[in-house]
Amino acid sequence: MNSLYYQKKLSRNVGDKFFTSLSVFCALIAILPLIFVVTYILIKGGAQITPELFTLEPNPPGDDLDAGGINPALIGTLVITTIASIIAIPVGVGGGIYLAEYSKGGPFSKFIRFGVNVLAGVPSIIAGVFIYALIVSTKILFGSMYSGFAGGMALSILMLPTVIKTTDEGLKLVPNELRYASLGIGASMYTTILKITLPTAFRSIATGVVLGIARAAGETAPLIFTALFSYYYIVGFEDLFYEMGSLAVLIYNFALEPYDAQNKLAWAASFILVISILTVNIFSRIFAAFTEKTKRV
Amino acid sequence: MEEKLILFKNRKRFGIEKNIDIIFKNTTLVLSSLVAIVLFGIILVVFFQSFESFSRYGLNFLVTSEWNPVKDEYGAFTAIYGTLVTSLLSLLITIPLGVGTAIFITEDFVPKFVREIVGSFVELLAAIPSVVLGLWAIFVMEPFFREFFVFLHKFFGWIPLFSSEPAGRNSLLAIIILVVMLLPIVTSIARDSLNQVPKKLRNASYGIGASRWKTIFSVILPAALSGIMAGVLLALGRAMGETMAVTMIIGNSNVFSWSLLSPGYTISSMLANQFGEADGSQVSSLFYAAFVLMILSLVVNIFAQWLVKKFSLKY
Amino acid sequence: MIKNTKKSQKKNILSLEDVSISYGTFEAVRNVFLNFKAGDITSLIGPSGCGKSTVLRALNRMNDLIPNCSLKGTVLFDGTNIYDKRVDPVEVRRRIGMVFQQPNPFPKSIYENIAFGARINGFTGDMDELVESSLRKAAVWSECKDKLNDSGYSLSGGQQQRLCIARTIAIEPEIILMDEPCSALDPISTLKIEETMHELKKNYTIIIVTHNMQQALRVSDMTAFFNAVEYEDGDGGKVGYLAEFDSTKKIFNSPKEKTTQEYISGKFG
Numbered sequence: 100m101n102s103l104y105y106q107k108k109l110s111r112n113v114g115d116k117f118f119t120s121l122s123v124f125c126a127l128i129a130i131l132p133l134i135f136v137v138t139y140i141l142i143k144g145g146a147q148i149t150p151e152l153f154t155l156e157p158n159p160p161g162d163d164l165d166a167g168g169i170n171p172a173l174i175g176t177l178v179i180t181t182i183a184s185i186i187a188i189p190v191g192v193g194g195g196i197y198l199a200e201y202s203k204g205g206p207f208s209k210f211i212r213f214g215v216n217v218l219a220g221v222p223s224i225i226a227g228v229f230i231y232a233l234i235v236s237t238k239i240l241f242g243s244m245y246s247g248f249a250g251g252m253a254l255s256i257l258m259l260p261t262v263i264k265t266t267d268e269g270l271k272l273v274p275n276e277l278r279y280a281s282l283g284i285g286a287s288m289y290t291t292i293l294k295i296t297l298p299t300a301f302r303s304i305a306t307g308v309v310l311g312i313a314r315a316a317g318e319t320a321p322l323i324f325t326a327l328f329s330y331y332y333i334v335g336f337e338d339l340f341y342e343m344g345s346l347a348v349l350i351y352n353f354a355l356e357p358y359d360a361q362n363k364l365a366w367a368a369s370f371i372l373v374i375s376i377l378t379v380n381i382f383s384r385i386f387a388a389f390t391e392k393t394k395r396v
Numbered sequence: 397m398e399e400k401l402i403l404f405k406n407r408k409r410f411g412i413e414k415n416i417d418i419i420f421k422n423t424t425l426v427l428s429s430l431v432a433i434v435l436f437g438i439i440l441v442v443f444f445q446s447f448e449s450f451s452r453y454g455l456n457f458l459v460t461s462e463w464n465p466v467k468d469e470y471g472a473f474t475a476i477y478g479t480l481v482t483s484l485l486s487l488l489i490t491i492p493l494g495v496g497t498a499i500f501i502t503e504d505f506v507p508k509f510v511r512e513i514v515g516s517f518v519e520l521l522a523a524i525p526s527v528v529l530g531l532w533a534i535f536v537m538e539p540f541f542r543e544f545f546v547f548l549h550k551f552f553g554w555i556p557l558f559s560s561e562p563a564g565r566n567s568l569l570a571i572i573i574l575v576v577m578l579l580p581i582v583t584s585i586a587r588d589s590l591n592q593v594p595k596k597l598r599n600a601s602y603g604i605g606a607s608r609w610k611t612i613f614s615v616i617l618p619a620a621l622s623g624i625m626a627g628v629l630l631a632l633g634r635a636m637g638e639t640m641a642v643t644m645i646i647g648n649s650n651v652f653s654w655s656l657l658s659p660g661y662t663i664s665s666m667l668a669n670q671f672g673e674a675d676g677s678q679v680s681s682l683f684y685a686a687f688v689l690m691i692l693s694l695v696v697n698i699f700a701q702w703l704v705k706k707f708s709l710k711y
Numbered sequence: 712m713i714k715n716t717k718k719s720q721k722k723n724i725l726s727l728e729d730v731s732i733s734y735g736t737f738e739a740v741r742n743v744f745l746n747f748k749a750g751d752i753t754s755l756i757g758p759s760g761c762g763k764s765t766v767l768r769a770l771n772r773m774n775d776l777i778p779n780c781s782l783k784g785t786v787l788f789d790g791t792n793i794y795d796k797r798v799d800p801v802e803v804r805r806r807i808g809m810v811f812q813q814p815n816p817f818p819k820s821i822y823e824n825i826a827f828g829a830r831i832n833g834f835t836g837d838m839d840e841l842v843e844s845s846l847r848k849a850a851v852w853s854e855c856k857d858k859l860n861d862s863g864y865s866l867s868g869g870q871q872q873r874l875c876i877a878r879t880i881a882i883e884p885e886i887i888l889m890d891e892p893c894s895a896l897d898p899i900s901t902l903k904i905e906e907t908m909h910e911l912k913k914n915y916t917i918i919i920v921t922h923n924m925q926q927a928l929r930v931s932d933m934t935a936f937f938n939a940v941e942y943e944d945g946d947g948g949k950v951g952y953l954a955e956f957d958s959t960k961k962i963f964n965s966p967k968e969k970t971t972q973e974y975i976s977g978k979f980g
């Protein structure tokens with residue numbers, strides 16, 4: 100037999116076949132969870148979607164007939180995420196600007212970048228513990244304890260590293276020639292940053308920030324003892340300083356209830372949360388891929 | 397000449413503009429310092445809040461498993477053990493799965509668009525909130541594995557890890573849901589590290605007649621090892637701090653058991669469960685537990701960063 | 712294998728018969744017929760982009776690593792078409808080794824760099840001896856002998872390339888392919904590698920792509936000149952072809968083709 104021919108029984112070829120199959124098997128297992136989770140949420144959650152769901156308050160568990168809606172939780176998630184964004188985006192973008200534009204590779208920026216990575220690794224529940232100690236237990240905010248505002252602050256701690264990182268990295272990608280061009284015609288540093296570099300990096304920063312917000316919207320651990328939960332409509336500004344519901348905490352609370360009606364509400368909330376988060380993710384992915392393509396041409 | 401000068405009213409940088417420049421720079425400086433302030437703030441606050449409990453129980457807190465608010469006795473061993481066991485075991489399962497998937501994505505067994513789809517699926521999995529995975533675990537995963545656990549106990553009950561009757565919610569379920577959560581982290585970091593291995597190394601290996609998997613095992617994986625290790629450590633940090641899905645499925649019991657089929661506890665699930673309703677010295681003990689969790693994840697994280705720095709850009 | 716006793720009549724060891732190679736829909740080289748004789752050093756020269764590397768990689772199926780690369784025609788080695796479906800490319804590469812343009816040692820020790828290839832080829836002899844003799848043949852022993860356990864990357868560029876040659880020699884291939892092995896090196900290293908090639912010629916068939924015509928003249932017995940022309944179907948792309956193949960002497964002194972003449976006299980390239 101020709102020695103150049105492929106020999107099936109050669110241990111090398113058997114081994115290669117085996118490991119290739121193993122790798123394919125790993126990939127199959129890896130995509131199963133997403134398919135299963137999304138399918139169940141579409142089926143079980145999708146079945147619960149009614150107009151009332153969006154308008155009603157949830158009924159307290161026990162009344163098994165009708166669980167009501169998730170309006171307060173939905174609004175609460177929007178409010179808390181907005182508060183977190185209002186805090187984290189300016190701080191993060193500003194901090195990122197300093198790292199990328201002013202301090203470049205100096206020891207200070209090394210230290211802060213290290214800190215950013217460490218902060219990103221702090222367990223999300225610790226952010227809740229911290230805000231609990233700082234704001235909730237001290238009643239420092241106009242005497243209120245659990246509040247939507249406290250929840251927003253806890254979430255902002257989780258968003259901060261993401262925002263700083265994307266800003267820092269987005270700005271680092273802007274070619275230096277562009278900066279020199281602007282500085283070279285006598286523009287000040289801040290004009291250069293605000294008018295030239297930041298707009299150039301806007302797309303990548305915005306994508307990163309939007310993904311960060313989507314991630315925060317699903318966070319639960321920092322909220323369960325900062326914002327707590329509420330069954331009641333959010334009607335006015337002062338409600339910020341009271342307990343506030345959110346989709347995430349609603350899912351947590353109602354999943355653990357022994358009543359079917361509440362469980363269904365948890366599935367419905369998951370449906371809304373997951374669909375929104377996946378939509379944001381898929382769009383920003385397409386957007387990023389598109390941006391990259393146009394850049395290359 | 398003079399007319400021309402008038403056209404450029406701002407030729408001279410006015411004091412005010414210079415000041416804006418300085419103010420802008422300093423504002424961003426303060427904002428970036430906030431990261432450090434928040435980080436130290438967290439460490440200090442958690443430390444001082446745990447001080448009362450620390451001075452009372454000292455290091456005994458770490459090795460006793462009595463948690464009794466009525467008798468005011470606190471020891472976090474069960475939760476610490478649970479944290480370590482669930483995170484390490486889930487990592488042990490995730491590493492081969494994630495690296496195998498990363499190899500699938502970076503090699504060319506199948507056409508590129510299939511690999512890209514697999515890659516995006518895994519990344520989208522990372523976007524699913526942990527509380528939703530918890531819900532799914534309670535209502536879908538737990539019933540699915542129930543029979544299997546009974547089988548496991550029946551035939552492998554002699555192994556301490558499976559020695560108890562399977563409970564409805566238990567540590568093994570927590571481990572499985574953790575695998576689902578860690579998979580995207582390990583896969584995407586392993587994929588990036590594999591992609592960074594220079595093509596020329598693969599050429600070199602194929603060029604002297606190595607087969608595909610010989611090349612992967614002897615050349616590509618070793619070259620990507622430090623990156624993969626860093627990813628594994630980040631995943632470990634994540635696993636130790638992961639709260640919601642674990643809290644919902646682990647059963648939350650402070651009774652210590654070697655068996656993974658019994659309900660268990662982790663530090664973060666203990667915090668999620670008890671923080672809202674705790675008072676008195678229990679609060680301080682919870683802060684102490686939080687402090688332990690924070691130190692664990694800090695150490696793992698810093699080690700991961702060190703690894704990345706030490707081994708990056710070798711070629 | 713039957714040994715050919717008559718030295719003067721060298722046998723064809725590798726032949727290309729009507730080979731065309733494409734990347735996707737882009738045809739890079741077209742209709743190449745070429746015979747490589749055992750024991751010769753053959754140079755492939757020509758302007759850049761004419762497909763020299765493409766042809767060279769086709770000789771031991773390294774093109775398999777490029778996702779959309781495809782080949783038409785036959786490449787006969789030892790009487791077998793290496794593009795036959797039944798052929799195992801790994802087996803081909805064990806008998807036709809390759810040295811690349813960029814030195815590419817493994818991130819392992821110098822010793823392991825050589826032992827690795829030998830081991831996967833099932834070498835059972837004295838490894839220390841093999842490492843030494845391979846390094847000697849590649850003329851890099853004196854530089855390496857005191858640091859066999861250091862990383863391959865601790866060597867200079869020229870030494871790394873000779874280490875890569877030693878690594879290829881260690882698997883005892885029948886043919887060694889070299890793709891511009893000196894293009895990343897300084898003149899002294901280049902000369903050393905050329906000396907190495909003269910040494911290797913005794914035992915191996917060598918096929919080398921080079922940009923440097925002096926080098927082709929110095930080292931090779933045969934020279935193949937490749938050129939590229941505009942597509943006749945004219946979408947601006949160029950397709951490579953074999954313009955002339957003859958003994959090195961003839962190519963450089965009395966080429967038949969006008970383009971060859973122009974190329975070697977430096978009119979284009």
Ligand SMILES: Nc1ncnc2c1ncn2[C@@H]1O[C@H](COP(=O)(O)OP(=O)(O)O)[C@@H](O)[C@H]1O
Nearest residue numbers: 734739758759760761762763764765766777951
């Ligand atoms: N991996 C590849 N994918 C697509 N086209 C390629 C690839 N490699 C080479 N080519 C194209 O094939 C032609 C020949 O390239 P090459 O063989 O590298 O030329 P040479 O080595 O003679 O400079 C060039 O037009 C080049 O652009």
Ligand SMILES: [Mg+2]
Nearest residue numbers: 763764765891
């Ligand atoms: Mg070339």
